[in-house]
Amino acid sequence: MASYDVIVVGCGGWGLAVLKVLTEMGLHVMGIEREDICHNLRQYMKRMVMHSRLSYMVLDPADAILAQKGDAHHPLIEELIQSYRDFAVKFDLPIKTHHELIDIEGSKNDFVLTVRNSAFPPVQHLKGAHASHGNRIVRLTAKRVVLATGSFDCPNLAGIPGELDEAVHHYFHEWEHIKDKNLLFIGGGFSAADGIIALCQRNTILWVVRKPIGVIEQILHDQKTSWGQADARLVNTEILANSQILSLEDSTAVIQTPHGQKTWDYDLCFMLIGHKPNEELCARLLHGNLAYDEETFESCERPGVYLVGALAKKHLEHIGLTDRLCPDNQGVRYIERIRYAMQQEFRGR
Numbered sequence: 001m002a003s004y005d006v007i008v009v010g011c012g013g014w015g016l017a018v019l020k021v022l023t024e025m026g027l028h029v030m031g032i033e034r035e036d037i038c039h040n041l042r043q044y045m046k047r048m049v050m051h052s053r054l055s056y057m058v059l060d061p062a063d064a065i066l067a068q069k070g071d072a073h074h075p076l077i078e079e080l081i082q083s084y085r086d087f088a089v090k091f092d093l094p095i096k097t098h099h100e101l102i103d104i105e106g107s108k109n110d111f112v113l114t115v116r117n118s119a120f121p122p123v124q125h126l127k128g129a130h131a132s133h134g135n136r137i138v139r140l141t142a143k144r145v146v147l148a149t150g151s152f153d154c155p156n157l158a159g160i161p162g163e164l165d166e167a168v169h170h171y172f173h174e175w176e177h178i179k180d181k182n183l184l185f186i187g188g189g190f191s192a193a194d195g196i197i198a199l200c201q202r203n204t205i206l207w208v209v210r211k212p213i214g215v216i217e218q219i220l221h222d223q224k225t226s227w228g229q230a231d232a233r234l235v236n237t238e239i240l241a242n243s244q245i246l247s248l249e250d251s252t253a254v255i256q257t258p259h260g261q262k263t264w265d266y267d268l269c270f271m272l273i274g275h276k277p278n279e280e281l282c283a284r285l286l287h288g289n290l291a292y293d294e295e296t297f298e299s300c301e302r303p304g305v306y307l308v309g310a311l312a313k314k315h316l317e318h319i320g321l322t323d324r325l326c327p328d329n330q331g332v333r334y335i336e337r338i339r340y341a342m343q344q345e346f347r348g349r
C-alpha cells in the first residue's frame with residue numbers, strides 16, 4: 001500500500017498551492033483528483049470573465065499570462081485553468097488524476113484512504129458492445145490529510161415545487177447553443193448576471209430576484225466597470241426584484257411579486273442560488289461538521305485532517321503564493337498558516 005506523509009485531496013487552485021508548499025518542505029506528498037486537475041473550474045460558465053484580477057488568483061508570480069497581460073487583467077476561466085495547469089507541470093507536482101476519495105478510516109498518523117481509480121483500463125462488458133471505465137478501488141495511507149475538495153458539488157435548493165424538473169438547471173456551463181428561447185433566471189448573484197449578459201442578445205429573459213433592484217443595478221454596474229466587461233449590455237430582459245418563485249412545475253413559473261402573482265412559461269430555467277460541498281462525503285468523513293481550528297485549519301471533528309480553500313471558507317477567498325503582487329490577498333495568509341501548521345506537525349524531520 002502506497003504511504004505518504006500528507007495526501008492532498010482535490011487539485012483545484014488551493015490543492016495545487018498546498019501541494020507546492022508541502023513538497024518544498026521535503027514532505028512525501030501526493031495529490032489526488034477525481035477527474036483532471038481544476039475539474040470544478042471546468043464546470044463554470046464557458047468563456048466567463050473572472051471577477052478577480054489574475055494577480056489575485058495566480059499561483060506563480062512568473063506566470064506567462066500575468067507577464068503578458070499584466071496585473072489588472074481579468075482572465076477568462078480558460079486562461080485561469082491554463083495557468084494552474086502550467087503551474088502543476090512547471091513544479092512537477094505529484095498528482096494522481098482520476099482518483100476520487102471515497103472514505104477515510106483510521107486516525108492521525110495512520111489514515112487509510114479508500115480511493116476510486118476511474119482511469120483503470122476500460123472493461124468490456126460480457127453482454128453488449130459498450131465498453132465502460134472500470135473503477136478500481138485502491139488504498140493509500142497517510143499521516144495527515146488535507147481536504148481541498150471545494151464547495152461546488154451540491155446546488156442550493158429552495159424547496160420549490162418543480163425545482164428538480166428536467167428544464168431546471170442548477171449549473172450554468174454550455175451556453176453558446178441557446179437561442180430563441182424563453183429563459184427564466186433565478187438568483188441575484190454574479191453567476192446569474194454573467195449568464196444573462198451572455199444570453200440576452202438572442203433570447204427573452206425573465207430574471208427573478210429576492211433582492212431589491214438597487215442591488216441588482218450595482219452588480220451590473222460592477223460587471224461593466226470593475227470586471228473587464230465594459231461591453232456588457234442587458235437587452236430583452238425583464239427584472240422582477242423583491243420577488244420569489246412559488247412554483248416551477250410543468251415549465252411554468254408562478255412568481256410572487258410586490259404587485260401580486262405572475263406566471264411565466266419558460267423553455268429553460270437557470271436556478272443559480274449557489275452551491276455547497278459534497279454533503280455525502282462530508283457526512284462520511286467528518287460527520288457533516290466542517291468546523292476547523294482558525295489558526296491551523298485542522299478539523300475539530302477529526303484531528304489530522306485539514307480543511308482548506310472553498311471547503312473551509314463559505315465565501316470566496318483569493319488565492320496566491322505571493323503577496324508581492326497583491327498585498328491584501330488573504331489567500332496568501334491562509335497558505336502560510338498551513339505551511340506553519342505542517343512544520344509544527346513534522347518538526348524534527
Ligand SMILES: Cc1cc2nc3c(=O)[nH]c(=O)nc-3n(C[C@H](O)[C@H](O)[C@H](O)COP(=O)(O)OP(=O)(O)OC[C@H]3O[C@@H](n4cnc5c(N)ncnc54)[C@H](O)[C@@H]3O)c2cc1C
Nearest residue numbers: 010012013014034039040050051052100101149150309310
Ligand atoms: C461561478 C463562479 C465564479 C467565481 N469567480 C471567482 C473570481 O472571480 N475570483 C475568485 O477569487 N473566486 C471566484 N470563484 C470562487 C473560486 O472559484 C473558488 O473559491 C475556488 O475555485 C476554490 O478553489 P478550491 O481549490 O478550494 O476548490 P475547487 O476549485 O472547487 O477544487 C476542488 C477540486 O477537488 C476535486 N474533488 C472534489 N471531491 C473530490 C474527491 N472526493 N476526490 C478527489 N478530488 C475531489 C474537484 O474535482 C476539484 O478539482 C468563483 C466561483 C464560482 C462558482
